[in-house]
Structure formats: structure tokens, C-alpha cells
Amino acid sequence: METNETTYHVPVLLTQSVDGLVVSPDGVYADATFGGGGHSREILSRLSDKGRLYGFDQDADAMANALPDSRFTFVYSNFRYMRNFMRYYGVEQLDGIIADLGVSWHHFDEAQRGFSFRFDAPIDMRMNQKDGMSAADVLNGYDEEKLARLFFLYGELQCGNRLARTIVSARGNGRIERTGQLCAIAEPILGRERARKDMAKVFQALRMEVNHETDALQEMLQKTAGLLRPGGRLVVITYHSIEDRMVKNVMKSGNVDGRVEEDFYGNRNVPFRMIGKPVMADAAEQAANPRSRSAKLRIAERI
Numbered sequence: 001m002e003t004n005e006t007t008y009h010v011p012v013l014l015t016q017s018v019d020g021l022v023v024s025p026d027g028v029y030a031d032a033t034f035g036g037g038g039h040s041r042e043i044l045s046r047l048s049d050k051g052r053l054y055g056f057d058q059d060a061d062a063m064a065n066a067l068p069d070s071r072f073t074f075v076y077s078n079f080r081y082m083r084n085f086m087r088y089y090g091v092e093q094l095d096g097i098i099a100d101l102g103v104s105w106h107h108f109d110e111a112q113r114g115f116s117f118r119f120d121a122p123i124d125m126r127m128n129q130k131d132g133m134s135a136a137d138v139l140n141g142y143d144e145e146k147l148a149r150l151f152f153l154y155g156e157l158q159c160g161n162r163l164a165r166t167i168v169s170a171r172g173n174g175r176i177e178r179t180g181q182l183c184a185i186a187e188p189i190l191g192r193e194r195a196r197k198d199m200a201k202v203f204q205a206l207r208m209e210v211n212h213e214t215d216a217l218q219e220m221l222q223k224t225a226g227l228l229r230p231g232g233r234l235v236v237i238t239y240h241s242i243e244d245r246m247v248k249n250v251m252k253s254g255n256v257d258g259r260v261e262e263d264f265y266g267n268r269n270v271p272f273r274m275i276g277k278p279v280m281a282d283a284a285e286q287a288a289n290p291r292s293r294s295a296k297l298r299i300a301e302r303i
Contacts, residue, residue, distance in 0.1 A: 008035065008036035008061075008062075008065060008104060008105065008106040009035045009036030009038060009104035009105050009106055010036075010038070010105060010289050010291070011036070011038030011039050011042070011100065012100060012102065012237055012281065012285075012289060012291060012292045012295045013237055013279060013281055013285070013292065013295055013297045014038060014039065014042055015042075016279050016297055017039065017098060017100075017235050017237060017297055017299075018039060018042045018043055018046065018098070020233060020235050020275060020297070020299040021043065021096045021098050021233050021235045021299075022043060022046045022047070022096065023095065023096065023231065023232075023233055024051075024095050025046060025047055025048040025050075025051055026047075026048050026050040026051055027047070027051055027052075027094075027095030027096065027232075028051070028052040028053075028054075028091055028093075028094050028095055029043055029047075029051070029052070029053050029054070029094060029095055029096045029097070029098070030053070030054045030055075030056065030082060030086070030094055030096070030097045030098070030227075031043065031053060031054070031055040031056065031098050031099075032056050032079035032082065032097060032098065032099035032220065033056070033057065033079065033098075033099050033100045033101065034055035034056055034057040034062055034065070034074065035057060035059075035062055035065070035100070035104045035106075036062070036065050036104060036106065037055065037062075037065045037066075037067055039098055039100060040053060040055045040067060040072065041067060043098070044067065044069055044071060044072060047071060049071070051071055052071055052072075052073070052091075053071060053072050053073070054072075054073045054075055054085070054086070054089065054091075055067070055072065055073070055074050055075065056075045056077055056078070056079045056082060056085075057074070057075075057076065057077075058076070058077060058078040058079075058127050058128045059107075059127045059128065060076070060128075060129070060130075061106065061110075062074075063076060073089065078127075078128070078216055079099065079216065079220045080215075080216040080217075080219040080220050082097075082220060082223065082227065083223045083226065083227055086227060093227065093228065093229035093232070094227050094228055094229065094232055095228075095229060095231075095232045095233070096228070096232055096233040096234070096235065097224055097227065097228065097232075097233075097234050097235070098235040098236070099220070099235070099236045099237070100237045101213075101217065101236065101237060101238050101239060101240075101243050102237065102239045102291060102295065103115065103207070105291070107127075112124075113125070113129075114134075114135060114179055115203065115207060116179070116203070117179055117182075117183050117199050117200070117202075117203055119179060120178055120179055120180035121178060121179050121180075122134075122136070122177060122178060122179075123135045123136045123139065123176070123177065123178055123179045123181075123182060123206075124136070125203075125206055125207045125210045125211070126210055126211065127211050128211075132210065132211075132212075133210060134210065135206040135207070135209075135210050136175065136176060136177050138150075138206060138209055138210060139167060139171075139176045139182065139206070140171055140175050140176055143168070144164045144165055144168045145164075147160075147163075147164035147167060147168070148160045148161045148163075148164035148165075150205050150206070150208075150209045151163055151164060151201075151202065151205050153205070153242070154204060154205035154208040154209060154214075154240075154242065155198075155201035155202055155204055155205030156201065156241070157198060157201050157202065157205070159189050159190065159198075162189055163186060163189045163190075163202070166185055166186075166188075166189055167182075167185055167186075170185045179203075182202070183199065186199060186202055187199070190202075204240070208240075213243075214242060214243070214246070217243060217246060217247075218246060218256050221246060221247065221250040221256060222250065222255060222256065224250070225254055225271035225272070225302065228302040229302065230302055230303065231301060231302060232301070232302040233275070233299060233300070233301055233302070234250075234251065234272065234299070234300045234301075234302070235297070235298075235299050236297070236298050237295050237296070237297050238295070238296050238298070239291075239294045239295055239296075240294075244296055244298075247298050248298060250272070251272045251274050251298060251300035252270070252272070252274065253270055254269075254270050254271045254272065270303070271302060271303055272300040272301065272302060272303060273300060273301045273303055274298070274299070274300050274301075275299040275300060275301055276299060278296045278297060278298050279296070279297040279298075279299075280295065280296060280297075281293065281295055
């Protein structure tokens with residue numbers, strides 16, 4: 001299993017995140033982004049025989065990593081449905097929820113999934129390959145304005161308008177079906193100096209759109225206060241400013257807008273207390289795992 005985990009995914013900020021999560025060895029926890037099982041394995045190592053862990057993942061490939069432990073239950077689902085599944089399993093409240101919002105190495109290395117511009121492959125990018133539109137459907141179906149908006153919003157690309165216009169024009173020669181086609185279209189727009197970094201942003205924007213990542217995250221985050229018992233922990237690792245802003249706002253105010261509600265007497269009505277400052281990977285981890293360079297860990301406790 002250790003070999004499979006290493007090839008599938010290298011967990012980021014492993015010790016720091018689980019240190020912040022497990023406050024009760026007898027508790028019940030949820031790993032919202034199971035993936036290769038790295039965080040889940042560490043959580044289980046700290047639980048007693050009475051502890052329980054539920055691991056969520058919507059990618060069928062992750063099912064192969066399910067842990068052979070009687071305290072663990074794999075849930076084949078998007079984490080946005082966590083509250084429903086917890087009710088299904090008879091769990092009223094959790095002692096902690098952890099989410100690592102990044103994409104695993106497995107997705108980038110599996111050429112046929114279409115997540116990486118390193119390979120010429122069908123441009124799919126769906127985490128759940130049985131559901132929804134693929135990246136090819138987005139590229140060929142969205143109008144210029146809608147494409148430009150997603151490149152700017154999710155990729156933070158200043159050339160989003162020009163890129164969208166070029167993609168729409170290129171569609172006149174036939175459907176864009178492969179990653180190689182998209183790279184050939186985008187490279188002249190991105191320029192040489194930042195081509196690799198900006199190409200990664202193009203693919204990131206499409207992936208976030210295809211998988212409705214911000215919608216799913218918002219839905220999950222806004223239900224965490226109701227899922228966690230007082231003293232329970234919410235631990236989230238983000239890699240993108242949009243995700244991080246949503247997480248920070250929920251931890252500070254209880255909603256993704258960051259709007260703090262007050263009662264009749266002016267007392268702040270907030271469900272969480274933030275624990276410490278955001279944690280970044282140290283130099284050693286960044287050198288060993290480049291994916292950790294943009295990672296930011298936030299921890300909050302249910303009041």
C-alpha cells in the first residue's frame with residue numbers, strides 16, 4: 001500500500017494537518033479528499049479502537065487505495081454530499097474534517113485522463129468520468145465570453161479574452177478533442193517566458209470548471225458547522241486564491257462571503273474559532289514535493 005500511495009499521491013503538510021485535526025483518539029473523522037490515502041493512514045495511526053474514519057472520493061481510481069482497516073469506511077462520492085452520507089451511516093456529528101484540495105500526482109500522470117499538458121491525450125479532466133461535461137465539451141461548447149470568464153476567474157490569466165477568442169476561431173477547423181490541440185492553440189497567446197506556468201493555469205481553469213470545484217467546496221464548507229461537534233476541527237489545505245478565500249471566510253464568519261452576522265445585542269454570531277496562522281510547507285518539503293509550494297493550511301475549531 002505504501003508503494004501505491006507514493007505513486008498515486010504524496011500527501012502535503014501531513015504531520016501539521018493531522019496534528020491540527022485529531023483532538024480525540026476515540027473520535028469520528030472524515031477525510032473529504034481521500035485520494036491515495038496518505039492523510040487517512042496517518043489519522044488512523046492516531047485513533048484508538050473506538051475511533052472511526054470516513055474517506056470520501058468521487059474518483060473510481062481512488063477506490064483501489066481503500067484501507068483494509070475495520071475503523072475505515074470508503075465513501076465513493078463527492079464531498080459536497082458528506083452530510084447526507086453521514087446521516088446514512090448514522091453519524092450525527094464529527095470530531096473533525098480534513099480536506100486537501102489539490103489534484104493528486106496520479107491524475108497528472110495518467111495521460112488518458114487529460115489533466116496534464118505533458119501528454120497528447122483526450123482532453124477529459126473529469127474526476128468522476130461517469131458524470132458531466134468533459135473539458136473538450138467546455139472548449140467546444142462555451143461561447144467566447146464564457147470561456148474568457150473561466151480563464152480569468154479560475155486561471156487568473158490576463159490573456160483570457162484573447163485566448164478565448166482564438167479557441168472559438170480554431171473551432172471552425174473542427175472540434176478540439178486533445179490536449180495537444182489546445183497547447184498548439186494556446187502557446188502563441190501565452191508567449192515564451194511564462195508559457196509553462198500559464199499553460200498550467202489554462203488546464204487548471206478548465207479542470208475547476210469541469211468538476212464544479214468551487215460550487216462543491218462552497219456547499220461542503222457551509223455544511224461543516226452543522227456537521228462538527230463543539231471542539232471539532234476543520235482542517236483545509238488550499239492551493240488557489242479562490243479556494244483559500246472561501247475557506248478563510250467560512251472559518252472567520254461561517255459563510256463564504258465573509259459576512260459576519262450579529263445578534264440583537266451586537267454579538268458576533270460565528271461558528272468557528274481559527275487556530276493559529278496559516279501554515280506553509282517548509283523549504284525541505286517544498287524541495288521534496290514541488291506541489292507543496294503553493295499549499296496553505298488553515299485550521300479552525302467549532303465553537
